[in-house]
Amino acid sequence: MGAQGPGQAPPKWDYPVGGRKSPVSGILNPEVLVLGAGGAVGSGVVGALLEAGSPVLAVGRDGPRMQALGEHFADEPALELMESACIVDDVSAAALVQRLRTRKRPLRAVVASLAGPLESGRLLDRPSGFLLRKFEEDLVPHLAAARHLIPLLGEQEGASHYVLIGGPHAECGWSGYGHASISAAALRMLTHVLHEEAQAFGVRVQMLSVDKPLATPDNARNACAEWPSAMAVGRHAVSLLTGTERARAVVPFDAGRALTPPRALFSEFSFPLSKRETHS
16 A cells, blocks of 8 residues: 655554454454545544454545555555545445445444535624535535445444544534534434434444544644544544443543553454444
8 A cells, every 4th residue: 555654654553353354264354434534533543443453444535645544554454445536425425335335345334534624704704505515515425425324234244333423512603613513513413313213224323522623743733632632533433333332322522432442343242233222
């Protein structure tokens, strides 16, 4: 996937079977699909999944971010990149699922980190069409992806998971970013509805709600101490794939769930998902 740049050697994480076949059964271990893998949060999810020993299919647009992701994890045999057009509607989501059906490795989970660019501006200063565009960038892609990927997950054997990553200020208005707050609140409600409807497919749908901005190298000078890193968000997202407790539709980010790597994913001790879970 490309040579390493200066000072960008990937972490040397150990994982049990990674991208290889199970040493016991000879069956390919199931993979996790990461949508938006080229973004800051998506790359953290990819890193946390590799750390937990899961094969990862990282999906994102062709460009420098996906190239950098491949270079950073060039020594990780469990990672495969899939360049894809952005999911914007049912047509693009269906095209992705068609490609996934040609793969031999079973799909066990999806982590979706999809959002448009963050733009400032008061609600009263922007035309109404601006909010419509935010919904088309931040909400509709999630619905389109879920409509096509949840049934695909439901075809797999065993417990399947679909995790959405939600951004900050969904419960209270974000000063100067009201449109983002409204779309974030709508995404939370979308998650609640999907959480209920996906039970018929045997798929657990949850949102990891990250209520603070992400700390990145670009904002390191101005970042607050409590802002989570991409890896911390990724670790908490991965922990949702291994949880056996009754699932809540929306789970607030907890830094305590991100201090240590989660246990290995999808072992023979994985618990099945009840067809009738209810959120608290």
